[in-house]
Amino acid sequence: MSDANPYALLFEPVKIGPVTARNRFFQVPHCTGLGHLRPRADAGVRGIKAAGGWAVVSNQETEIHPTSDLSPFPEGRLWDDRDIPALRLMTDAVHEHGALAAIQLVHNGNHAVNHLSRAPILAPSEMSADLAMPKHARAMDKTDIRELRRWHRDAALRAKQAGADIIYVYAGHSMSIAQHFMLPHMNTRSDEYGGSLENRVRLARELLEDTREAVGDTCAVAFRFAIDEMQGPDGMQAAEEGRAVVELLADLPDLWDVNVSGWDNDSITTRFQPQDGYQNDALAFVKQVTGKPVVGVGRLTSPDLMVSMVRKGIVDLIGAARPSIADPFLPTKIREGRIDEIRECIGCNICVASDNLGIPIRCTQNPTMGEEWRRGWHPEVITSKGKQNEVLVIGGGPAGLECAMQMARRGYEVTLAEASSEFGGRVARESRLPGLSAWGRVMDYRLNDLTQRANVRMFTDSALDAAQVAELGIGNVFVATGAHWRRDGIGRNTQRHAPDIAAGATILTPDDILSGQMPPVGPVLVYDDDNVYLAGVIAEKLALAGLEVIFATPESLVSSFTVNTLEQHRIQARLIDLGVDIRCNQTLAALGAGNASLACAFTGRQLPVVCGSAVLVTERIRETTLHASLKPLNLTTLELIGDAAQPGLIVDAVFSGHRAARDFERPQQDADKDWFRREIIDLREES
Ligand code: ADP
Ligand code: SF4
Numbered sequence: 164m165s166d167a168n169p170y171a172l173l174f175e176p177v178k179i180g181p182v183t184a185r186n187r188f189f190q191v192p193h194c195t196g197l198g199h200l201r202p203r204a205d206a207g208v209r210g211i212k213a214a215g216g217w218a219v220v221s222n223q224e225t226e227i228h229p230t231s232d233l234s235p236f237p238e239g240r241l242w243d244d245r246d247i248p249a250l251r252l253m254t255d256a257v258h259e260h261g262a263l264a265a266i267q268l269v270h271n272g273n274h275a276v277n278h279l280s281r282a283p284i285l286a287p288s289e290m291s292a293d294l295a296m297p298k299h300a301r302a303m304d305k306t307d308i309r310e311l312r313r314w315h316r317d318a319a320l321r322a323k324q325a326g327a328d329i330i331y332v333y334a335g336h337s338m339s340i341a342q343h344f345m346l347p348h349m350n351t352r353s354d355e356y357g358g359s360l361e362n363r364v365r366l367a368r369e370l371l372e373d374t375r376e377a378v379g380d381t382c383a384v385a386f387r388f389a390i391d392e393m394q395g396p397d398g399m400q401a402a403e404e405g406r407a408v409v410e411l412l413a414d415l416p417d418l419w420d421v422n423v424s425g426w427d428n429d430s431i432t433t434r435f436q437p438q439d440g441y442q443n444d445a446l447a448f449v450k451q452v453t454g455k456p457v458v459g460v461g462r463l464t465s466p467d468l469m470v471s472m473v474r475k476g477i478v479d480l481i482g483a484a485r486p487s488i489a490d491p492f493l494p495t496k497i498r499e500g501r502i503d504e505i506r507e508c509i510g511c512n513i514c515v516a517s518d519n520l521g522i523p524i525r526c527t528q529n530p531t532m533g534e535e536w537r538r539g540w541h542p543e544v545i546t547s548k549g550k551q552n553e554v555l556v557i558g559g560g561p562a563g564l565e566c567a568m569q570m571a572r573r574g575y576e577v578t579l580a581e582a583s584s585e586f587g588g589r590v591a592r593e594s595r596l597p598g599l600s601a602w603g604r605v606m607d608y609r610l611n612d613l614t615q616r617a618n619v620r621m622f623t624d625s626a627l628d629a630a631q632v633a634e635l636g637i638g639n640v641f642v643a644t645g646a647h648w649r650r651d652g653i654g655r656n657t658q659r660h661a662p663d664i665a666a667g668a669t670i671l672t673p674d675d676i677l678s679g680q681m682p683p684v685g686p687v688l689v690y691d692d693d694n695v696y697l698a699g700v701i702a703e704k705l706a707l708a709g710l711e712v713i714f715a716t717p718e719s720l721v722s723s724f725t726v727n728t729l730e731q732h733r734i735q736a737r738l739i740d741l742g743v744d745i746r747c748n749q750t751l752a753a754l755g756a757g758n759a760s761l762a763c764a765f766t767g768r769q770l771p772v773v774c775g776s777a778v779l780v781t782e783r784i785r786e787t788t789l790h791a792s793l794k795p796l797n798l799t800t801l802e803l804i805g806d807a808a809q810p811g812l813i814v815d816a817v818f819s820g821h822r823a824a825r826d827f828e829r830p831q832q833d834a835d836k837d838w839f840r841r842e843i844i845d846l847r848e849e850s
Contacts, residue, residue, distance in 0.1 A: 560588020
C-alpha cells in the first residue's frame with residue numbers, strides 16, 4: 164500500500180517474540196458460544212477475520228483442565244490431547260488467510276463451575292465459588308499449585324501442537340486464577356504466594372516462565388492482564404498495584420494485552436460509555452514500563468483514533484473483539500480507504516448476551532456472524548441474482564433496510580417504500596432515547612450503502628396499500644411493516660388475568676413515547692412485562708424530563724434480560740439515582756383514572772398506587788394487515804420479514820431481512836435439512 168494512505172502506520176508489521184504480525188490489527192480473545200461444542204463454526208468465525216485482514220486472530224478462553232470446567236458454556240477446551248484436532252480447525256482457518264493464531268489458556272479458579280467434571284473448585288484461599296452456588300472453592304496447597312503449573316504447561320504444549328503462534332497466560336476479567344492470586348480480597352495466604360505484591364504475582368510469573376520454557380522457541384507468550392478493576396481503592400488500580408505488576412513482569416511476556424476488568428467494564432455498552440477508546444487513560448502507562456509490544460481495546464472502529472493511539476505511544480497493536488465481530492473486514496476496508504463502508508459496532512452487547520445464554524454468537528450489525536460455516540454466509544459476499552429482476556421491500560426499519568441492501572448487492576432492481584418521513588423504523592426512534600444514539604449506526608451503515616446504488620429507488624412518506632402495490636407491478640414483495648405495542652396491558656404475566664383497565668385511565672405505549680408524546684399527568688407508572696431494555700430507558704427519559712416515575716415489573720430485577728448484556732446493574736443504579744420508585748415482583752392488576760393496583764407476583768395481594776398515567780411495555784402486535792391484503796394479488800413472492808413476522812430484538816429483525824435476501828431464489832435441496840449445517844456428535848465409543 165502507498166505511504167499516501169493516511170492509515171499506512173496501521174499496516175506496519177509488528178514483531179511479537181519469535182513471530183511477526185503482518186499489521187497492527189489484533190483480534191483479541193472473545194467468546195463465541197461455539198468453542199469446543201461447535202469447533203467447525205468457531206473456525207468459520209476466526210477464519211473470516213483472518214480473511215478480513217486481521218494480523219492476529221485469537222480464539223477464546225480455553226480450559227486447561229477439568230477443574231476449570233465452564234460447562235454448559237462452550238468455551239475452548241484443551242484438557243488432553245483429544246482436544247487438539249478441534250483447535251487445529253481454528254488455527255488452520257486462520258493460517259489459510261495469512262494471519263497468526265492465538266490461543267488463550269485459562270484456569271478459571273473460583274470462577275469455574277465444574278458442573279460437567281464435578282471436580283473441586285480451586286482458589287488462592289477458602290471462599291464461596293463465584294458462580295457455582297452453593298459450592299465453595301478450596302484453598303490450593305503447594306501440590307495443587309505444582310499440579311496447576313503442570314496442567315498449564317501441558318496445555319501450552321498442546322496449543323503449540325494445535326498450531327498456535329501466540330499462547331496466552333490469562334490474568335483478567337476476574338475470571339482467572341493468576342489474577343485471583345494477585346487480589347488481596349481473594350488471596351489471604353501467608354506463604355510465598357500471599358502477602359506482598361511480589362508474592363501475589365508469583366503464580367503469574369511462574370506460568371509465564373513455564374510457558375516460555377515449554378513453547379517460547381517458536382510461539383510468542385502473551386499476557387492478558389487487567390490493569391484496573393475499576394473499583395477505586397477497593398480493587399487493583401492502574402496507578403498503583405496495576406502499574407507495579409507491569410513493572411514486576413515488564414519484559415517477561417512477549418506481548419502485553421491489557422484491559423480493565425470485570426467484563427462489564429472491559430466490554431461496556433455505549434449506553435453507559437459512549438466514548439470509543441475509553442480504556443486509553445487506564446492503559447497509557449504500560450508502554451512506558453515495558454519494552455514489549457502492547458495491545459489494548461476500547462471499541463475501536465475509527466482509523467483516526469487508531470492512528471493517534473499508535474502515534475501517542477499508547478499501543479502498538481489495535482485490539483478488538485466487538486469491532487471485529489461487527490465488521491470482520493475492518494482492516495481491509497481501512498487499507499483500501501473504504502472508511503464509510505465500515506460496519507461500526509453499536510455497543511449493544513447482543514454478542515456478549517449470546518455467550519451468556521450459551522448460544523452461538525450473533526451480532527446486531529453483522530447478521531453473518533456465527534453463520535460462516537453452518538450457512539456458508541460471508542459478510543461481504545452474496546450470490547448474484549437468479550431469474551427474477553425486481554424486488555419491492557415495504558417498510559424501512561432494520562429488517563427492510565437490510566433486506567433491500569442485500570437484494571441490491573445481489574443485483575436486483577430494488578424499490579424500498581417507507582410510510583413515515585424517515586428511514587430506520589424502530590432504530591431511528593429508539594436511537595433518540597437517552598444513551599442509545601450509537602444504535603443509529605444500524606441505519607446509517609445501510610442507508611449509506613443503499614443511497615449509492617443505481618439499482619435502488621427509495622421512497623419515504625409512502626404508506627403503500629394493496630392497490631398501490633398492484634399498480635407498481637413488482638412480483639416479488641417483502642413486507643417489513645414491523646409491530647406495535649399493545650395498549651391493553653396483556654403480556655407474559657397477564658395472559659390468564661388481563662388487567663382491569665377503566666375507561667378513564669390515561670395510557671401510553673412505547674410507540675407514543677417514541678413518537679414524541681409525553682404523559683400528560685403524573686406520577687407516571689411505567690409497567691414492564693417485556694424485561695429487555697425499553698421500559699428501563701423510557702423510565703429514564705421520563706425521569707430526566709422531571710416526571711415522578713414509578714417503575715413496576717413482575718421480574719425481581721429492572722430490565723432483567725440486560726444481565727446478559729452486562730448492563731443490568733448500571734440500569735437499576737441509574738433509575739435509583741434518578742429517584743425512580745422501583746417496585747419489583749409486581750404484576751399489573753388494574754388501572755383507573757389516577758390510580759393503579761399492583762399484585763404481588765408471589766401472593767397475589769394487591770397494593771394501590773397513585774398514578775395519573777401509565778406507560779405499558781408488555782407485548783407487541785404484528786403489523787400484518789398489508790401482508791394479508793396482498794395475498795389475493797397472487798404475487799410471485801410474498802414474504803413477511805422482521806418484527807412483522809416475529810417481534811424480537813433489532814438483531815432478529817436485521818437477521819430476518821438478511822436471511823430473506825439470501826434465501827430468495829436459492830435452490831432448496833432438502834426441506835428438512837435446509838435450515839443449516841449441524842455439528843453432529845460422533846457416537847463412536849471413546850478409547
Ligand atoms: P422491523 O424491526 O421489522 O424492521 P420496524 O417497526 O422497525 O420493523 O419498521 C417497520 C417500518 O415499516 C416502519 O418504519 C413503518 O413506518 C413502516 N411501514 C409500516 N406499514 C407500512 C406500509 N403500509 N407501507 C410502507 N411502510 C410501512
Ligand atoms: Fe457490537 Fe452489538 Fe455487534 Fe456486539 S452485537 S459486535 S456490541 S454491534
